[in-house]
Amino acid sequence: TVDRDGRFAWDDLPDGEHWCVTVREAGAGLVLRELNVDAGKTADVVVTVRPAIAGWVTVCDDQGRPLAGAKWRQIEMVDGDAGTWTVSRGSEEGLGLPVAVSDEHGRLLLPPLPQGAILTTGRIDHPDYAAALLEGHLVTPGEIAACTLKPGVRLRLDFVELDGVTPMRGLDEVNVLLYHTNRRDANSVYRTPCAVVDGRVEIVIEPGRFDFFRVEAEQFVITPQVNTELSNKPVQIAPGEHDEWTLRVGRKVAVRGRVIDDQGRPIVGADLLGEMPNLLVDGTPATSDWWQWCWTEWGETDAHGEYVVHLSPGVGRIYYHGEGMPAVDALPVTVDSLSELRVPDLVVKPLPKIRGVVRHGDGSPESNVVVRLYSDSGVRAVNLPILTDADGAFEFSLPWLPVKWGSEERLYEHRVIAYSPHEPLGGMATIDLRDAAACGTVAIPLTPQAVDWPLSAMRAVWSQWERGEPDELPEPAPHAIAVGDPVPELDGALWLNTDKRSLADFRGQYVLLDFYTTTCGPCAFEFPTVKAVYDLYRDRGVAVIGVHDNSSPHDTIREHAREKGMEMAIVVDHPDGRLLTAYREAGLVRSYPSYVLIDPEGRLVTADRSVPGPSLRIHKLERVRQLLLERNGQ
Incomplete structure (x- = not known):
């Protein structure tokens, strides 16, 4: 319980763990806060208790008839303090919540949420219908929204032993993960625990292509698994009444x-x-x-x-x-x-350190030259770029031995590429990680290159998608914009590190948008390259804007920016998610991190995973450099 000043504390939580704090008071809405506890640090949680709101969603079938028996699969909320939290199926008991089921009138109750809360995402499913998605609804007393469930395909999963025939015994519950391709609906991510009855599970899912499939159980290994990002064939669920898959199960x-x-x-x-x-x-x-x-x-x-x-x-x-x-x-x-x-x-x-010097054609050392590592076998830059020092010297080491994408082949031979950030000059050298002595004496001469170099030299590592091959083109968003179209406005609830308040305020500059979150590991991995774009080109007609969703309190985002040295402008979405919704509907954002490059008139140049060509996820620095060289007539 809290003291008379409204304070509470735990002094002995183990470090390195992820915790969820729940706050309850009679007549007040449920509040959750997630936090990580690190040794030697204090984690502060500030919560405002607000009255509970009794709201519900009315669930109907595609004929408009109320449906009984629907349940929440997942609820994502933003409360009045901009705190974001999630209640998933299976967690209700631990939170002291009843499991809500729609009644004969189709009413599906929400948890006792605090006044001012916003249902950012709600996934609803039913034993006989495909799931549905709700987004961006203010929680009010009574009905907050109506939801229509459509017929789907009944998918039966039969579990057998490793011989492929004998039904598996002792398997009581599994977690099914089934991710739809490029779809923004409740079937995009089917992730829920399912009871195994008579050696099988039945779920109802929307037909289509699925890029990820995995079934998990605590004491068992279940195959197959599918992940098309690692070059596997996607799963196709055809329209119809049912489909059946057989899965093999072995004890761990x-x-x-x-x-x-x-x-x-x-x-x-x-x-x-x-x-x-x-x-x-x-x-x-x-x-x-x-x-x-x-x-x-x-x-x-x-x-x-x-x-x-x-x-x-x-x-x-x-x-x-x-x-x-x-x-x-x-x-x-x-x-x-x-x-x-x-x-x-x-x-x-151990892997050897890679050391070397970059020199101009006359033999003089070149400072502030970008150095990156690439391979002809599908490896992208690792923990780079870096800049040469006043003597033209560079040094770096790889955190791991690169592996060819879609393969288990470990790669030893690579190219070290160096280029001037402001002139069409570049060069490269080849290294073999098995030769430690040679890795320590790399020499790279700079010579004149075309403005599209080094991108033209990296074409061998482009993915099928980057090359625009039809089989790899994703399904476009319903309202996707094209190159040259105006991009959506940055309608944010908070701006940091700038006095500007809209995308229009950045007219006259190229703009790189970095969609990230404070808890995103890949975002943190890419940040050194984003920072390099900001540092190298902020005075040369390029602005960098970090775009954060509504998943963290504003103070957390401020502190994260301070700790990471994020000096560029940052805009934070509203609690109802309107900013991210606009960019998702435009087909510009699907996951984190995502990058969008905009021209000085506010029109789309390219976007990560929506426009074929060198991906901004990998080549953001080179794409910006090429634009500036072309603009300057070099």
Whole structure:
């Protein structure tokens, strides 16, 4: 309970954990706050208690008839303090909430939410209908919205043992993950626990193409798995009354091992992935070398280099993900019983540092030159760019040994590319990570290049999508805009680091929009490149704007920007999500991070994953440089 000043505290929470704080008072709306606790730091939570609102959604079928039996699959809310939280199916009991079910009038009650709360996203499903999505509704007393559920395809998942025939026993509940392709609806992400009855699960889903499929259970390994981003064939659910898939199930077996360096010392904090053979849902082998295997779970080495992962009976493997060069690509493992298994040590050698000098044609050193690492085998830049110092020198090291995309081939030969950020000058050198001496003496001469260099030199690493190949083109958003069209306005609730208040205030400059969140790991990984664009070109006609959704309190976003040194302008979405909704409907944002490049008149130049060509996710610095060189007639 809180004290008379409204304060509460916990002084002994374990660090490194993710926590959810719930606040309750009689007659008040439920409030949740998520926080991470780090050693030596204080996590502050500020909550305003507001009266509870009794609201509901009316659920009907496609004929307008009220539907009983519908449930919330997931509710995402923003309360009056701009705090965002989620209630998913299965979490109601832990939060002390009843499981709401629509009655004969189709009324599906909301949890007791605080006054001023906004239902940003609500997913509703029903045993006999495809799910539906609600977005952006203010919670008021009574009906806040009506929702229509449409007929779908009844998908039956049959679970059998590894022989592919015998029904699996002892499997009571699974979590089904099924992600729709480029769709903004409730079927985009089907992620819910399902009871297994008589060895099967039945769900109703909208027909279409699904790019990700995985079924999880605590004590079992279930195959197949599908992920088209890793070159696997998508799942197609055709329109009709039903579809049936057979899944193979094996019991998990603990496999223990150790990771050491070439001096016999333990390697701490390395990631290892347990994997078993993978088939597609039609029983055919995966089309990608990588996806001939499916993952069972991740393991991490402790202070002694020890790890544990779980496999199922049969021939599997343990794949190393960490710093250095492993002696073998993957450690083969044969599990022939349900007893715990010990495997040989995995030896990993350190990667060499890459050092060198960039010089002009006359032999003089070139400072402030951009240096990046690329490969002809599908590897993109890693933890770069960096700039040469006053002596033209550079130094960097790779956090891990690159692997060819869609494959398990580890890559040793790479190109170090250097270019002037403001002139059409560039050069490259080839390195082999197995030759530590040569990696420490890299010499790169700068020579005149075309304005589209180095992008033209990187074409070998472009994806099928970047090359515009038809099979890889995503389904366009219903209101997608094209190159040359005006982009939506940046209608934000808060602006940071600027006195500007709209996208129109940046007219006359190229603008790079960086859609990110404070909790997004890939966003943080890309931030050094975003910062390089800002630092190199802010005085040369380019503005960078960070765009944050409504998922974090404003104070959290401010503190995150301060800690990360984000000096560029930042705009934060409204609680109802109107800014992000406009960009999603325009086909410009699908996930985080996403990038949009805008010309000085406010028109679209290119956007990440919506316009073919070199992806802004990888080549944002080079795309901006090329635009400026072309504008300056170079």
